[in-house]
Amino acid sequence: MRAEGQAGGYGLWMMLLAVLLGAVWPGWAAGQVIQRIEVEGTRGIEEETIRSFIGSKVGQELSREQVSEDIQAIFASGFVTDVRVEEEEVPGGLALTYIIAEKPLIQEVSFTGNAQIKQDDLEKLVELKAHAIFDPGKVQEAKARIEEEYQKKGLFLTEVVPEVEEVEPGRVRVIFHLHEYKKPQVKKIEIFGNEKISERKLHQAMQGVKESGAFTRKPYNREEMFRSLYFLDYYYKDHGFLDLKVASPERLLTPDLRQVYIGVGLEEGIQYRVGTITVTGDLLDPEAESKKNFALQEGEIFRQSQLQMDIQYLTDRYGEEGYALVDIDYQLDRHPEDAIVNLNYMIHKGKKVYFERIEMTGNDKTHDKVIRRELTISETQLYSSKELRRSQARVQRLGFFNSVEFIPRPGSADDRVNVDVVIKERPSGAFSAGAGYSTTEDFFFTAQYSQQNFLGQGLSLSLQTQISQRTQNYYVRFDDRYFLDSNWRFAVNLFSTEQRYLDFTSARRGGSLTVGRPIPHTEYVRTSLTYSLVQSNLENYAKSSSIYRRQPANTLIGSLTTQLERNALDNYLDPTKGSLLSAGVEVAGYNVFGGEQDFIKTILEAQYYQPIPKTRGTYLSGRVLLGLLDYQGGEDLLITERFFLGGIHSLRGYEYGSVGPVFVEDSEFETPIGGNKELVFNLDYVIPISKEMGLKFVAFYDIGNAFNDNEEIDLSNLRQDWGAGIRWMSPMGPLRFELGFPLDRREGERSEVFNFAIGTNF
Structure with missing residues (x-):
């Protein structure tokens, strides 16, 4: 007699059938002792791997529930397409034989028709390797990832057709056939719904995708399109339109697939002015004094860029006093009925922080002392963002380096900070x-x-x-x-x-x-x-x-x-x-x-x-x-x-x-x-x-x-x-x-x- 299963819905039915058979078939009667367990049908999978999923053990009494769990565990491993369990009477009890049908192994993964993406890059995308177990679901996932990568490069017309070819019993070759098309040129970008800001200004703000001209070719690129939408959103917020809604861009290809028209729909909403500005939390200066130094002022149009400038001002102000880990949050309270937005800065200054270690990296030729003598910060000194910037400017001014970066990182305690001076030397x-x-x-x-x-x-x-x-x-x-x-x-x-x-x-x-x-x-x-x-x-x-x-x-x-x-x-x-x-x-x-x-x-x-x-x-x-x-x-x-x-x-x-x-x-x-x-x-x-x-x-x-x-x-x-x-x-x-x-x-x-x-x- 036997109990068996198969992958998918049919496999679940077979596992249910195995349980039912165990309940009615006399050979599965309780009390019989398992004398031997065999595994058959393995080719690429080690027998011990299958045995590791079998809970039934020699010397134990036969349990129909345990055999059912064995079948489910072997299926769950993803290694097989079919499982059968056969029983044979032997002296002293029963012998169980687990007969499996393995999933095929991948012998090779190859690509055809790819010119825009290198073979090595495609191999990293698909995550399918030779000698791995074939899984149709992973092939479809790989197809989706390849299509996504072509989308990023603007080649959204590319077709990806996977093919599975049996090389020999138990081994398959996976081939991805790629049909690439040239990037269409951006013929026109239409913006709909803009009433208060001209389309000309919006086009200037959209750094990324641009329209092709008489002598310029501007290929479509999805990443550049999303970058353009980001700048469009920022531009509106920098002009007080905090409720802006931008729809996903629509694309319309010309019949010859060489040009694309892009439509961007938006809803501008209300243009807000600044109502009240408050500063709460751990204050170093009186609120009125801080507000005098803000770029954003009450009564003016709200601008995102000025908000960021004010946060930077507060960060620098607290950094000058040693509060390197100051947390500055803000809350916008919109009142659309009055077209104003109230702004509240919430400051938690934290502990004062001290410089612990200042380390140089990238100066393969330049001696440390050449850099250190330009620094106005020193180890054990109270942290100062002003002196940090001043030191960076002094090192950059030497002219020996292509780039100079001062990168703070946590020290040995929460009131200590290390600074990495990362430089890139120029040929001197x-x-x-x-x-x-x-x-x-x-x-x-x-x-x-x-x-x-x-x-x-x-x-x-x-x-x-x-x-x-x-x-x-x-x-x-x-x-x-x-x-x-x-x-x-x-x-x-x-x-x-x-x-x-x-x-x-x-x-x-x-x-x-x-x-x-x-x-x-x-x-x-x-x-x-x-x-x-x-x-x-x-x-x-x-x-x-x-x-x-x-x-x-x-x-x-x-x-x-x-x-x-x-x-x-x-x-x-x-x-x-x-x-x-x-x-x-x-x-x-x-x-x-x-x-x-x-x-x-x-x-x-x-x-x-x-x-x-x-x-x-x-x-x-x-x-x-x-x-x-x-x-x-x-x-x-x-x-x-x-x-x-x-x-x-x-x-x-x-x-x-x-x-x-x-x-x-x-x-x-x-x-x-x-x-x-x-x-x-x-x-x-x-x-x-x-x-x-x-x-x-x-x-x-x-x-x-x-x-x-x-x-x-x-x-x-x-x-x-x-x-x-x-x-x-x-x-x-x-x-x-x-x-x-x-x-x-x-x-x-x-x-x-x-x-x-x-x-x-x-």
Whole structure:
């Protein structure tokens, strides 16, 4: 006799039948002892695995309830499609044989027709493995997951057809046939139900899916569609529409399946204004004082962005006092009948928290001390969110790192917090060489070895050569901003330069020594003293020029420059935000500093960088430069120290040194002599091209001039230019390639000038 079962509803019926048979068949009578238990029909499954589901044991009396439970347990394992239990009388009792029919095993899982999703990615999605037990339900689940992934990529027309092929008895091959279709282009996005905000503004707010244009193809992407709906919802809430309802977008495909129309239905609801604002809980400041600093104010239209700003303000305010774990919740109480919403901030400040451990990660090259000396936080110090941000800004400002993150995490106790300083180093040292051609330099060759973070200790070392028809420059620079681990700066600069102007060559050879330090109790202000000893000479000029012939030859200049600088830029090498103010006075000679010439040169400079809101890294930058030279040398003008404008560091639409006063010779030939005063304004509009590569596009406008000894600075007599270019934050430092066009071109001046430079923006 036998009891048996089968998977599915039929299996349940068979298990019920087995119980009934046990109740009426004499062979299942109680009191008989089980003498032997056998398992038959296993191929891929270990016999012991099946036995583990059998509760009946040898030596026990036969129980029809237990045999029924055995059948149910074997089915529940998911390994079988059929179970039979047969009984045979043997001496002393009964022998039970559990005969099973295994589910087939998967021999192989394969895919056909997939071009948009890689095989490896599909295998991760389906979660079906070779040698696993075949389960039709899991095949359907895998199909759904594949369709979901194609939906995310905008390929919602893709068909997924699974096929199960028997390879041999007990083994199957699962094949997913994929019929991919190209992403349809978004032809039109229609918004319905908007009455108070124009569709044009809503389209601008929907960052994500965009309509295709005459020259642009915008493929449909489901994730981008949901992203657009998120921005649409945020835009409405940022304009007081707190009851907005947005329906799921509808899609309408064109008959050729190449384009899709998208419809978004919405119900705007009421536009709320702020009623009352209250602050409750653990207050650090009087409620009225806190409310004065809020962006949201009573009576104004409710804006989600201002709510977030106010929460951040409160978080920072409490963080400054050591409450790192402050919990700030809020409640909106809407009154649609009056179109107002009351806002209540609920604050639980928690315990004061102290810094426990500050650990650096990612600085494979840079020594910890280079980072730690920029920190204004320390271990055991009371937590301060303000000092945390300040420390992060100081480390980022070094210019050695692509990214800097300060990540707080729980410490060993609930009043302790650890900080991970996670940095990503940028290549700080490189050797590079190149050659090229420009309209100003003709053929040029440049080679440079630079280490902006030499030996990982924050030292700067640079050796540079630039040779062309107009220039022959050699530099060796060394700079240590924390000399001997102190706050003192020490720098050495050796150079030999020959710069070809329009009518002469300025040759300068010498060096300088700089010492400086921050001004105590200030954040960004430094002062420095630089002593320079330079041999200057005017060369390669036309002998017919009487003014050049009167200039001193091989004159020695010894000078001391006092510099006061406030540098609040976010990055020394590649700034995008902040300001720089600088004042320098160079005093030469006067029987104090050596040399053969006495003069005073003053340079005042201001730079400002302002990010453009709601853009991805675009910013404006501007510079104002004023130079004054006080030299009483009579006809000896000391031309090598005068101001000549033109070139990449002043007026980029004019040749190097071509803008400024001239001396009219007896032959009526105009000889450039430079000015003893200069004024320059620069304005740049910078758009990132690739953040990873450090590429940026720049459009610029310049205005300025140099003025003679007998002239005052005349704002109505300024030269102008405009242009565009590419900037690259390369491993050897910032590279600039810019093309300028004069706006008031005069006779003999070029219509465009190409500029190339290695170094910072101004």
